[in-house]
Amino acid sequence: MADTKIIRRSALAWLGAGASLPVISACGGSEAQARQNFPVSYSEAEWRRRLTPMQFRVLREEATERPYSSPLNDETRRGTYHCQGCGNRLFSSAHKFDSGTGWPSFWQPIDSGAVGYSTDYNLGYPRTEEHCADCGGHLGHRFNDGPRPTGHRHCINGVAMEFRPA
Template sequence: MTNTKTDRRSVLALLGAGVSFPVLAACGGSEAQAQQNFRVSYSEAEWRRRLTAQEFRILRQAGTERPFSSPLDGESRRGTFHCQGCGNRLFSSAHKFDSGTGWPSFWQPIDSGAVAYSTDRLLGYARTEEHCADCGGHLGHRFNDGPRPTGHRHCINGVALEFRPA
């Protein structure tokens, strides 16, 4: 019998070990960002000034960090996870779990209005893309393979988050 979590970790680590996947780096978030007015809004030049190059690529260009590259994947202290772009409270440590995917995962947002959703079809099938509800920053994707009580796995780029201990 194989361990699914170990198998998933091995495959994701292998995929992320120096292999570049442009498809994963462009998940289609720009469309959702451009079509909505958000409480926090800056010009592209201002976002570039406020964010690091990697934060900009993920939050504003819908990029994806390599699996197992974020220290927040293993973060286990009590606290809250905020949007790196605008500071919006997104997730609580009480809702975090180890999904074995290599990205910080949560079974629900901190409240129903913290994140916004859109449909991403870049990989040839529909996925639920997550954005910060306040600034539209790309966070990651929501899948229906998470734990109870929601059954959701909010698979979030650690670069898109700022952890604030309780």
């Protein structure tokens, strides 16, 4: 795992500041958001009122925050991570690990109904997008290079979550 962390950090450093522009650019509304009715739903104007500009870009327009920009990446206290859009419980600190990618990472959601998945082709190849099961807000992506027991890495934008200490 340590070698993987060094490789990921080196790759991010090699990409440099120029990589931050496409990373934080919005990809447009989510197909999952457009296809589904979620239990929590607001108009675009109401979402904009409830969220900060960056939270809106990530949760509603599928943007990605810069790596290592979220204080939640270094959060180590016991507690739960909730959706900034609706308060849905998403992840437990018991499932958090340091992936070395610059985003808060978890090996599983808090329960099987907390997040939903769709396929994202925004980079030209399929990735598993994660969204809040209650409001459809874009959280990040799931990859198959995480630790045991699941082998998954839920790579989540910190700005999309609120941490509540135990």
